[in-house]
Amino acid sequence: MESKKTMPTNEHERFMRMALKEAQKAYKLEECPIGCVIVKDGKVIARAHNMRITHNSALSHAEILAIKKACKKLDSWRLSDCDLYVTLEPCTMCSGAIIQARIRKVYFAAYEPKGGAVCSCNDIFNIAHGHNHQVLFEDGVLQEESSNMLKEFFREVRESKKSKNKFPALTDEPNDLFLDLDS
Amino acid sequence: MESKKTMPTNEHERFMRMALKEAQKAYKLEECPIGCVIVKDGKVIARAHNMRITHNSALSHAEILAIKKACKKLDSWRLSDCDLYVTLEPCTMCSGAIIQARIRKVYFAAYEPKGGAVCSCNDIFNIAHGHNHQVLFEDGVLQEESSNMLKEFFREVRESKKSKNKFPALTDEPNDLFLDLDS
Numbered sequence: 001m002e003s004k005k006t007m008p009t010n011e012h013e014r015f016m017r018m019a020l021k022e023a024q025k026a027y028k029l030e031e032c033p034i035g036c037v038i039v040k041d042g043k044v045i046a047r048a049h050n051m052r053i054t055h056n057s058a059l060s061h062a063e064i065l066a067i068k069k070a071c072k073k074l075d076s077w078r079l080s081d082c083d084l085y086v087t088l089e090p091c092t093m094c095s096g097a098i099i100q101a102r103i104r105k106v107y108f109a110a111y112e113p114k115g116g117a118v119c120s121c122n123d124i125f126n127i128a129h130g131h132n133h134q135v136l137f138e139d140g141v142l143q144e145e146s147s148n149m150l151k152e153f154f155r156e157v158r159e160s161k162k163s164k165n166k167f168p169a170l171t172d173e174p175n176d177l178f179l180d181l182d183s
Numbered sequence: 184m185e186s187k188k189t190m191p192t193n194e195h196e197r198f199m200r201m202a203l204k205e206a207q208k209a210y211k212l213e214e215c216p217i218g219c220v221i222v223k224d225g226k227v228i229a230r231a232h233n234m235r236i237t238h239n240s241a242l243s244h245a246e247i248l249a250i251k252k253a254c255k256k257l258d259s260w261r262l263s264d265c266d267l268y269v270t271l272e273p274c275t276m277c278s279g280a281i282i283q284a285r286i287r288k289v290y291f292a293a294y295e296p297k298g299g300a301v302c303s304c305n306d307i308f309n310i311a312h313g314h315n316h317q318v319l320f321e322d323g324v325l326q327e328e329s330s331n332m333l334k335e336f337f338r339e340v341r342e343s344k345k346s347k348n349k350f351p352a353l354t355d356e357p358n359d360l361f362l363d364l365d366s
Contacts, residue, residue: 052260053260055254055260056254056255056258056259056260057251057254057255057260058250058254058260058261058262058280058283058284058285059242059247059250059251059254059280059283059284060260061283064242067241067242068240068242071238071239071240071241071242072239072240075239076239077235077236077238077239077240077241077243078241079241091279091283092275092278092279092282092307093276093278093279093280093282093283094279095275095276095279096274096275096276096277096278096279096280096300097241097242097276097279099275099276100241100242100244100274100276101241101242102241117279122310124275127305
C-alpha cells in the first residue's frame with residue numbers, strides 16, 4: 001500500500017518564507033512585522049500582514065486578515081483542508097479564529113512569550129471545547145529569521161523613541177506594543 | 184466626597200434588550216440568533232448580529248462585527264472605556280478580540296456550555312497573559328430571554344431538518360451548529 005503523501009520539510013520553509021515576506025511588508029508600514037499565508041492543496045490561497053495601526057483596528061492581525069481573504073476566496077466559512085503559516089505564535093483571538101475556521105494545521109516561526117496562546121502562555125488548541133475539531137500545530141519553522149526581524153523592529157522602535165523620527169503610533173504609547181521579544 | 188456614578192441595573196438590561204433586538208435580526212436571516220452592542224459613555228456606538236452564514240466567514244460573529252464598527256467609529260483600535268453587551272457567552276475568538284480591543288467590561292445573557300470561553304468552558308479573561316488589561320464581566324443579564332430565543336431557533340432548525348423547508352445552510356450540515364442549548 002502506498003504511504004500517504006506528505007509535504008517535504010522544505011515546502012513548509014518555502015511557505016514560511018512567503019509569510020516572512022508579508023511580515024516585511026508590515027515592517028515597511030511601521031507595523032509590528034508579522035505575516036501569514038494560508039495554503040490549500042499545496043497552493044497559497046491567501047496572504048496578509050499585520051495592519052493593526054494602519055487600519056486602526058484591534059482585529060487586523062495578520063491571521064485574521066488572511067482567514068478573511070481565504071473564506072472569501074473559497075466562498076466558505078470552513079477552511080478544513082487549509083494550513084496556516086504565520087511568523088509569530090498566534091494570540092488568543094487568532095487561535096480562536098483558527099479553530100472557528102477549522103484550519104487543519106498551524107505552522108509558526110517565533111514564539112510569543114508574553115501572549116502566545118498555542119504553547120507559550122496557553123494551550124488553546126487543546127483546551128478550547130465545543131468544536132468537533134482539533135487544530136494541529138508545528139512550532140519553530142524558521143524561528144530565527146522571524147525572531148531576528150522582530151528584534152530588529154523593536155530595536156528601531158526603541159531608538160526612535162529617543163529621536164522621535166519614526167513609528168509615531170508606536171512610540172507615543174510604548175505600552176501598546178503587543179510584544180517585545182528583546183525585553 | 185461624591186461617590187463614583189454607576190449605571191443602574193436596569194440600564195444594563197436596556198442595553199441587553201438592544202442586543203436581543205440584534206439577535207432577532209440574525210434569526211430573521213436564519214442565522215443563529217446572537218446580537219451585540221458596544222456602549223461608551225452611556226451611548227451605543229456599535230451594534231451587530233451574527234452573520235457567519237450570510238457572510239460565509241468564520242469571523243462574522245456578532246462581537247467581531249461590533250468591535251470592527253466601534254473601532255471605525257472611534258477611529259481607534261483601543262476601546263478602553265467601552266462596555267460590550269452580547270446575548271450569548273463569547274467564544275475563544277471573540278473573548279480574545281475583546282481583550283485585544285481593551286474592552287472594559289462584558290455583559291452577557293445566556294451561557295454557552297459547549298464553547299463559552301468566559302466562564303463555562305474556559306476562563307480566558309483571567310488566563311490570557313501578555314496584556315496589561317483585565318476585562319471584567321457580568322453573566323446572566325436577561326439570560327432567560329436569550330436562552331428562550333436560542334432554544335426556539337434550534338427547535339425550528341430541528342423541525343426544518345424533517346421538512347427541509349428552511350435553514351438550508353444549517354440543516355444540510357447539522358454538525359456545524361456551533362451550539363445547541365436544548366440538547
